[in-house]
Amino acid sequence: MHSPGAAVPVPEPPESFDLGASEETLAKIRDWLPVYGDFFRVYSPRRRVYSYVVNDPEAVKRVLLTNHRNYVKGVGTDQISILLGRGIMTSSGDDWQRQRRMLQPAFHRRVLSGFGGAIAQTNEEYASRWDAVARHGVPLNVTEAASELTLDINLRAIFGDDLALIRERFGANPFSIVHTEADRDLRFAYRIRSLGTILQELIDRRRANPQEKRVDFFEMALEAEDKETGERMSDRQLIDELITLVVAGHETTASALTWTWYLLGRHPEIQEELAASTLGLPALSTLGLEGLEGWAVGQQVIKESLRLCPPGWMIARRTVAPDVLHGVALAAATDVFISPYFLHRHPAHWQDPERFDPSRFAPAAEAARHRFVYIPFGVGPRHCIGEALATFEMATHLAVMSRRFRLTPVSDETPRIEARINYRLRSDLSMWIEPR
Numbered sequence: 001m002h003s004p005g006a007a008v009p010v011p012e013p014p015e016s017f018d019l020g021a022s023e024e025t026l027a028k029i030r031d032w033l034p035v036y037g038d039f040f041r042v043y044s045p046r047r048r049v050y051s052y053v054v055n056d057p058e059a060v061k062r063v064l065l066t067n068h069r070n071y072v073k074g075v076g077t078d079q080i081s082i083l084l085g086r087g088i089m090t091s092s093g094d095d096w097q098r099q100r101r102m103l104q105p106a107f108h109r110r111v112l113s114g115f116g117g118a119i120a121q122t123n124e125e126y127a128s129r130w131d132a133v134a135r136h137g138v139p140l141n142v143t144e145a146a147s148e149l150t151l152d153i154n155l156r157a158i159f160g161d162d163l164a165l166i167r168e169r170f171g172a173n174p175f176s177i178v179h180t181e182a183d184r185d186l187r188f189a190y191r192i193r194s195l196g197t198i199l200q201e202l203i204d205r206r207r208a209n210p211q212e213k214r215v216d217f218f219e220m221a222l223e224a225e226d227k228e229t230g231e232r233m234s235d236r237q238l239i240d241e242l243i244t245l246v247v248a249g250h251e252t253t254a255s256a257l258t259w260t261w262y263l264l265g266r267h268p269e270i271q272e273e274l275a276a277s278t279l280g281l282p283a284l285s286t287l288g289l290e291g292l293e294g295w296a297v298g299q300q301v302i303k304e305s306l307r308l309c310p311p312g313w314m315i316a317r318r319t320v321a322p323d324v325l326h327g328v329a330l331a332a333a334t335d336v337f338i339s340p341y342f343l344h345r346h347p348a349h350w351q352d353p354e355r356f357d358p359s360r361f362a363p364a365a366e367a368a369r370h371r372f373v374y375i376p377f378g379v380g381p382r383h384c385i386g387e388a389l390a391t392f393e394m395a396t397h398l399a400v401m402s403r404r405f406r407l408t409p410v411s412d413e414t415p416r417i418e419a420r421i422n423y424r425l426r427s428d429l430s431m432w433i434e435p436r
């Protein structure tokens with residue numbers, strides 16, 4: 001049944017299996033890695049070819065960085081395209097490069113710094129809500145709170161003042177389906193794509209009023225020009241990019257925050273250390289992006305949380321032309337799977353990998369480690385465009401909330417996880433909350 005495959009023998013499990021973004025894939029790779037090592041292949045019955053699991057950091061470097069031009073997005077991209085259209089997340093080659101070049105300036109540090117006030121203010125508003133929950137003596141639904149908060153912040157960054165207009169015009173926030181709908185199925189895709197009508201209306205308004213100066217992602221994308229042709233994005237393209245930013249930025253950051261509180265709940269001593277370290281921070285209004293980047297304890301907690309629980313747990317690529325990877329010849333159109341989740345637990349690079357220990361990210365420890373065993377935001381030219389924004393949001397949130405509140409688990413049970421497009425908790429996380 002199996003084709004002869006590569007010249008160098010590559011380990012493979014006896015069973016065939018369709019690797020993809022699924023809990024079964026997570027469980028299989030977990031079982032197979034100790035047996036077949038850092039580079040093995042699995043026969044895919046549906047695709048009728050071998051797919052490769054790549055957990056060797058040098059091979060990861062080749063796919064995502066040194067030979068990245070020979071790899072396009074892989075398995076699952078078609079489904080993601082139904083949701084996000086042909087935006088920066090799903091496109092490849094010249095199309096992708098053009099979109100990335102046009103969107104990149106919107107994520108410049110100067111622009112992100114400008115969002116600092118809104119990010120801090122949104123967290124302060126949520127702190128008042130958390131206060132009310134604490135006073136009522138009921139548990140806080142952390143999943144819901146993190147989801148609402150990140151949606152609020154991301155929408156402010158993307159749409160700026162138009163957010164108020166959207167609410168006024170449509171009576172509620174039509175983008176809240178990103179938060180209220182948990183499933184990422186065809187129904188969700190349909191509902192998300194229907195938001196295109198609203199976006200078109202906003203584009204028309206902005207194009208008709210060019211004198212209104214704004215600083216938000218929408219405006220920067222609207223005004224971005226292709227360096228080579230001087231052309232701007234078409235309305236269709238803009239809609240795809242805006243939907244991409246709303247969806248890609250929200251769930252990942254919301255899951256990351258939920259996981260962080262989950263881990264802090266299980267490690268009260270680290271939560272206390274985090275809270276104590278906020279006392280040494282100046283007021284948030286003067287802290288800003290740089291100040292938070294210098295908050296060592298906060299940054300280490302965020303990094304360690306993203307190590308153990310990386311929302312983007314699976315990165316799929318497909319070869320364009322043949323390549324030699326890990327000494328093995330791969331044909332054109334071969335699928336490779338790189339998992340931050342497993343790289344972050346690689347036993348040769350991480351001591352006691354399941355232990356939550358933020359001090360792994362002390363500067364000396366970080367410098368001693370292979371650069372490609374820690375990639376929660378991907379790496380290379382296609383790494384996450386929102387990395388600095390996400391980290392800024394997370395650090396602001398932890399600085400505001402851990403200073404004021406102590407969160408403890410409601411249950412000691414091991415929660416069930418979901419590993420599809422995102423690695424997240426299957427059910428909402430509830431935690432007791434008390435003011436400090």
Ligand code: HEM
Nearest residue numbers: 088089248249252253256312376377378382384385386390
């Ligand atoms: C903790 C939060 C986040 C995590 C863990 C995360 C993770 C990732 C990962 C792993 C990739 C690379 C995927 C690949 O190489 O196939 C990626 C790409 C991307 N992310 Fe994020 N992300 C986060 C937040 C955000 C935010 C806040 C935004 C935007 C507002 C964003 C927008 C994007 C986009 C547009 C891409 C595609 C970039 C390209 O292909 O050029 N992400 N993200």
